[in-house]
Amino acid sequence: MPVDGPVGRSVGGPAGRPVSGPRLRRALLAGLVAAAVAVPVSGAARPEAVPAPAPATVRPPRSATPAALDERYVATRADILAAGRAAERAGHRRRAGNLRAMAAPDRRFLSFDGRDGGRTVEVFGDLARAERIAVLVPGSDTGLDSYARLLAGATRLRAALPGRVALLAWLGYRTPATLSAEVLTSARAAEGAHALRGFVRTLRRLRPDAGIALLCHSYGSVVCGRAAPGLEVTDIVLYGSAGVGADSVAALRTRATVWAGRAGGDWVAGVPHTRIVLPFATLGFGTDPVAPEFGARPFAAGDGGHSDYLKAGTISLANLAAIASGGAPVEAGAHA
Incomplete structure (x- = not known):
């Protein structure tokens, strides 16, 4: 289907017949669906699941005072490190390295769940x-x-x-x-x-x-x-x-x-x-x-x-x- 106009306008179709805006949009969207499905099926590997423990820090912070937030950041850092150790044990070195970087002392997280x-x-x-x-x-x-x-x-x-x-x-x-x-x-x-x-x-x-x-x-x-x-x-x-x-x-x-x-x-x-x-x-x-x-x-x-x-x-x-x-x-x- 030749498309020489913007989406939403009638453009040339087979044998010169016009293709309506809605029909063109549906055809283009169908093409996107086909491409989206075909690429993963044809060889793009799905990411492998990386094991991680349930976080110990699950409830929201009790307040937004500096002391309460600092306490939260420390607890969440422990969750990140625990997930990093689990990834390392399972042989997922890239994930483990990323998590070590996230657990750096100058980083602050309100929440974390590695699953x-x-x-x-x-x-x-x-x-x-x-x-x-x-x-x-x-x-x-x-x-x-x-x-x-x-x-x-x-x-x-x-x-x-x-x-x-x-x-x-x-x-x-x-x-x-x-x-x-x-x-x-x-x-x-x-x-x-x-x-x-x-x-x-x-x-x-x-x-x-x-x-x-x-x-x-x-x-x-x-x-x-x-x-x-x-x-x-x-x-x-x-x-x-x-x-x-x-x-x-x-x-x-x-x-x-x-x-x-x-x-x-x-x-x-x-x-x-x-x-x-x-x-x-x-x-x-x-x-x-x-x-x-x-x-x-x-x-x-x-x-x-x-x-x-x-x-x-x-x-x-x-x-x-x-x-x-x-x-x-x-x-x-x-x-x-």
Whole structure:
């Protein structure tokens, strides 16, 4: 099928017959499904399960005082070290090395669970005294074995934030693989949304006066969309998003300010913005979050690719930091 126009327009089909926008979107989405399924089946190995003990630290912190948080960080470090020893005994040296790095004395974690791909929340900044809290919600292919990427982005974002803002890197769900059929459905997002809602409730109890901004990248935006109704946050920021499973900001049923930005080189722009209901699943995530009809506040995100939003010196990083701080994003031409 020759495609020489943007998705949503009628373009040339077989024998010159026009192909309608909805039909084209369905065809393109079907192609994405085929590719997502074919790649893993044709030889991409699934990650092997790495054994880990149940964490000893499971209850939320009792308070957000510096002493209580320090006690939590020490206890969580012990959980990370225990998981590292289990990985080492099982011969998973890469995982063991990653966990030793996470257990360094200058790292601080609110929670950690090494089972089922890993769940963890890392703290950057002074959570006890922060006026605002930014929560990074990552997308696909994020886990303990790829945590360095999340850490690098979080570190750069923290450097761009003022001291009154604490940053939390939240890996609270088992993310789907980019090359999988799961990334086209909201199944993993439903699990993540449940966990995210519980986490935000804990933050609200610990820091009732702090503003909370969710920074939701890629598939993480689907998690945030599922969690949004009634969630007590000030801002929900969608970036690199193919959709959130809702057709408009109003459908999210949130009082938060919803922002959306996408970089010029992000391949997500080419994903068909539609939903197809099948007997076994719903594929796709609906309206493009950066489209005017979705109703989000736009922000400039530069010309980078899908993984470039938190690169140093980019307007996307500057604007994510500005929104997380409670300020206004800058226009593309105003960014030095």
